[in-house]
Amino acid sequence: MPREKRYAAGRARALGLPTRGTTNRNRLRRVDRHLVEVHRSLLLKASDPLVVDLGYGATPITAVELHQRVRAVRPDARVVGLEIDQARVDAALDARVEGLDFLRGGFELAGLRPLVIRALNVLRQYDETAASEAWLTMCAGLQPDGILLEGTCDEIGRRAAWVTLASSGPVSFTLAAAVEHLDRPSSLAERLPKALIHHNVPGSPVHRLLTEMDRAWDAAAPVGTFGNRQRWAAMCASVDWPTVGRPRDGELTVRWASVAPT
Numbered sequence: 136m137p138r139e140k141r142y143a144a145g146r147a148r149a150l151g152l153p154t155r156g157t158t159n160r161n162r163l164r165r166v167d168r169h170l171v172e173v174h175r176s177l178l179l180k181a182s183d184p185l186v187v188d189l190g191y192g193a194t195p196i197t198a199v200e201l202h203q204r205v206r207a208v209r210p211d212a213r214v215v216g217l218e219i220d221q222a223r224v225d226a227a228l229d230a231r232v233e234g235l236d237f238l239r240g241g242f243e244l245a246g247l248r249p250l251v252i253r254a255l256n257v258l259r260q261y262d263e264t265a266a267s268e269a270w271l272t273m274c275a276g277l278q279p280d281g282i283l284l285e286g287t288c289d290e291i292g293r294r295a296a297w298v299t300l301a302s303s304g305p306v307s308f309t310l311a312a313a314v315e316h317l318d319r320p321s322s323l324a325e326r327l328p329k330a331l332i333h334h335n336v337p338g339s340p341v342h343r344l345l346t347e348m349d350r351a352w353d354a355a356a357p358v359g360t361f362g363n364r365q366r367w368a369a370m371c372a373s374v375d376w377p378t379v380g381r382p383r384d385g386e387l388t389v390r391w392a393s394v395a396p397t
């Protein structure tokens with residue numbers, strides 16, 4: 136099917152069906168922290184530090200927080216919240232401040248060319264084909280060095296998972312948790328992004344990763360006497376998987392190719 140036709144199907148579904156706007160204060164702190172710490176130099180070096188929050192939900196709170204967090208690193212950054220639901224755009228307008236605006240738009244990004252797109256808890260409402268087309272459409276709208284952070288988290292942001300994409304496509308996959316509330320790493324499975332959730336079956340790469348994390352978590356049980364943060368760090372150090380970047384508190388990032396559905 137031509138890309139335009141499938142993309143149109145995805146948008147029509149979003150426009151035609153009631154979409155949940157569930158959001159929460161501080162819900163996206165993990166992905167925001169990752170953005171401003173791991174991608175700090177991207178934010179600092181950009182000539183046009185435009186950040187899009189795609190699908191901010193029933194209230195603009197997470198867009199407001201993103202604006203504050205990004206501006207703490209890059210004071211001249213602009214954040215634009217895009218919503219496909221005009222009523223949600225209208226409801227957000229009072230939250231506008233310098234460097235923060237709200238527009239109606241979808242995966243075509245309302246004609247903007249962002250450095251960063253954060254799209255959390257949006258694509259889980261789409262079918263897998265439409266979600267993959269949405270990746271292509273959003274990546275095509277990025278600045279050349281730009282990134283898309285696309286994923287899912289629970290209602291209060293204790294468990295999250297996201298894919299980091301460049302304009303050329305997916306690069307890495309991150310699992311993040313409030314580890315003090317985590318029983319086992321594989322319980323993050325319920326928050327897998329759309330691209331992976333239907334593939335978490337025995338034998339698939341993502342299932343093997345979660346199994347390997349559980350194995351390393353069990354092996355690190357003695358370290359758990361010092362707390363789950365230390366246990367998570369020990370797990371990351373011993374997990375037999377191609378990881379990306381330096382170890383981070385409560386996060387594990389792996390190469391996308393190592394978990395991509397086969």
Ligand SMILES: C[S@@+](CC[C@H](N)C(=O)[O-])C[C@H]1O[C@@H](n2cnc3c(N)ncnc32)[C@H](O)[C@@H]1O
Pocket residue numbers: 146149154155156157158159162163189190191192193197217218219220223240241242254255256257260
């Ligand atoms: C569950 S809320 C997520 C809110 C917020 N991002 C969060 O994580 O808390 C999903 C929102 O995405 C919006 N949405 C769905 N498809 C969209 C699209 N193609 N473009 C922009 N917004 C979209 C919906 O209208 C809804 O308000």
